[in-house]
Amino acid sequence: MTIAQHLLETYHQWAGFETIFLKAIATGQGHSYFGGPPDEPARAQVPVHPPTLAAPMSSIISVANLSKTYGSGFKALKNVNLDIRRGEIFALLGPNGAGKTTLISIICGIANPSEGKVLVGGEDIQISYRKARSLIGLVPQELHTDAFESVWATVSFSRGLFGKPKNPALVEKILKDLSLWDKKDNKIITLSGGMKRRVMIAKALSHEPQILFLDEPTAGVDVELRKGMWEVVRALQQSGVTIILTTHYIEEAEEMADRIGVINKGEIVLVEDKTTLMQKLGRKRLTLHLQGKLGALPESLSKYKLELCDSGATLVYDYDTKGERTGITSLLSDLRTAGIRFNDLDTTQSSLEDIFVDLVRTS
Amino acid sequence: MNHRAIRAIYLFEMARTWRTLLQSIVSPVVSTSLYFVVFGAAIGSRISQVEGVSYGTFIVPGLIMLSVLTQSIANASFGIYFPKFTGTIYEILSAPISYFEIVLGYVGAAATKSIILGLIILATAGLFVPLHIHHPVWMLAFLVLTAVTFSLFGFIIGIWADGFEKLQMIPMLVVTPLTFLGGSFYSIDMLPSTWRTLALLNPVVYLISGFRWSFYEIADVSVSISIGMTVAFLAICLAVIWWIFRTGYRLKN
Structure with missing residues (x-):
């Protein structure tokens, strides 16, 4: 298969993916992403996000005086203070090496903070790490996958790892929504890059997170596919999921975000509503x-x-x-x-x- | 306790075993059979008996231990090294799961695999030589204790290793020689006194001696010392793993 054929295939898959999500939004299914449409039996088994999520302006993540110094002495984060509101799409912008991934890694439990405190859903990430982490789904920047596992097995594994009971109906819905259903028995190594990215999203969604971190979700993805991804993110937000995305693409933040934070050299330089920011600093x-x-x-x-x-x-x-x-x-x-x-x-x-x-x- | 997470890791690791059945089970069984042919038949024909047991029978516990030790280390080290290598460790670290549960999942699966293997080798040995196990409960206890201890040791190696070379280094350069010198194929009483004293510094001697005692009631060292040494090694491994997770050594920045 030539590169062009490969890209074409990926595009068609993503185009289908986008259509599905647009349909989901149009039919209102997006409002209960994890619950499925009313006539689906899955609805009875899968909890819809609790109504408390509707509280629009409360913080779901609260970062206070967070600093991170690596063993080499490099200060990746310097006294970061940040609040993420429930239900918003928050875009974290910053040049390479600004500290975006370090910040996400600390919130998700992958890196240890040097100083400071992080609350997720009101729970301290170090003391009540179980409660805090069970709220979070993470899609990292790199395509880290179990190459020799099937799509179905790896997504089901993620659900189990987060302590959730088996729910084949939900996993099926997620895979169908992400246009991965026909690949469910394929080994991940056989999938294209775009599909692997979707597998990682499926893994993160499999445990019904209230917060989704997307670290550079569209890095290296062409414009058309990127738009498909934006639709996915919007549908998720409508289902009540809070989304934090980091990106290099300014247009992505401009298109997607409710609020924008800019990080540079380990410091939060600015956090502002997107429209206010555009007016204020424009x-x-x-x-x-x-x-x-x-x-x-x-x-x-x-x-x-x-x-x-x-x-x-x-x-x-x-x-x-x-x-x-x-x-x-x-x-x-x-x-x-x-x-x-x-x-x-x-x-x-x-x-x-x-x-x-x-x-x-x-x- | 996040039972579902432990189960998920355990089943994930065991699935890898079934996927690589040929390499995981068949290959150690074939090599053990070859040991029987080479040591049991060729050398055994020149050594009539060791401490009242035929040579072929005498080496069975040592051969089982040899496989259990190396396979426990290999399984557990690879099990935790591979997610580090591929980067999928991010998911384990970000999951609502305690360190103890992570260890239980990985080490449990590695130990299960090597216990199954040990029992298969025992059954294979039964085809070559007559076997009588005097203390089957103790035999199982030694088998489980050794499999768990060396799976913990393998887990440590898997976390420490930052390349495939290092992953192989300890098993190849340390464990295999210690096992061969640990009385797998002979009683250490057969060694000259200086070598015998030196051999007592080898922890594997105690494992094999205790295991062999459970079969034939013959031992190089007292059984209680064997158990004590194995438990001590288990405690050291647990302490190192506790330290690794407390500091995030080679796992968390």
Whole structure:
């Protein structure tokens, strides 16, 4: 099989996967992901998330003064404080080596904290680790799988490992929802990368977690497949699962998240509602398309941070939407005084990516 | 106690055994049969009896111990090393399961496998030589105790090892020589006195001696010392594992 064929196959599988989830959302099944549709016998066996989950603004994870220093002396986390709200999609952004995976590893019990405290569902992760961990499903960044096991066996194993009784109906539903049902008896080693990623999601979902960590779920996944993954995440959120995802793709956070946290060099630089963040930190750019080319800017305009582009054909003015005065009115007035005319103008809002790059640079 | 998690790990590990049946069970049985041919028939024809027992019969407990020791270590070390190697250990560490339960799952499966193997070898030996077990309960007790102890030891090696080479190193370089020098094929009374004294430093001598006593009531050292030494080694392994999990040595950053 050529690489192109392989990709095509993966795409078709994901496309089907996406359709299923879109259908699930449309028919409202997503609201009881673990319960299944009302006429399914599985519903009686599988508990739907308790109504307490509906409390929208309470914290499900609370990280306080968390620090992590590795044996080499490297400080991966420095006094991190973070609250994750019940039922939200929280995107944790940060460059490579910022501490995203370390933070997740500590919350999930894979790494030990050096200092600080983490509560999951009100339970201390070190003292009441059983209660805390049973709430969490983790999909790590790397594709760690039991290569020689079948899909069915490995997903059932995860459920048992988390102390849950056998529930073939639920495992079947999860595998069907993730378009893995026809691969249930296949050894994992025979699956494509996209399918392995879904197996890992199935493993994490098999024990009905209230919190799902997705560490770079779409790393190395092409755009189409990524969109399929986003639909999965949305469906899960609608079923009441709190989702924390780390990502390199700013558009992913922009598309998915309710709130965004930025981590850099082991410190949480910012946590904000996505829309507020976009408004609060967003910069705008005014571009004026001049009637005639300008060789240089007149002295009277030197107080503005203007830039001449396209060999003097356009004038660019960046302004901050945070400020009360954007300076646009006076700029336009001064342009008229200076006799500079323009044919057209447009404004563009800075993307989350620009905001992120700014934050990481300044922190 | 998370019974379902212990069961999940145990069954997962046992499933691996059934999947690799040829390598897990058939191969040790074939090699033991070869030992019988080489040692029992070839050498045995020149040694009439050892302490009143025919040579072929005399080596049976030693041969069983040889397999139980090496297989316990191999099973348990591979069982915990493989998830470390593939990265799937993340799931074990993030599961609501105590360290004790993790050990119970892995070590339980490794010990079960080597006990089954020990009994199969015993049955195979029965085809070659006449066998009479004087103390079957003690025989089983020694078998279980040794399988559990060396599975714990294997678990430690599996956690310590950071490559397949290290995984093989201790069993190849330490355990196998100690077993061969531990009186599997001879009584240490047959050694010159200096070597005999040195042999008493070998912990495997005590295991084989006790095990052989349960068969024929002949022993190189007193049975109570054999039991004491095995239990002491068990306690050391448990203490090391307790330390490993307390510190997260080679498991958690």
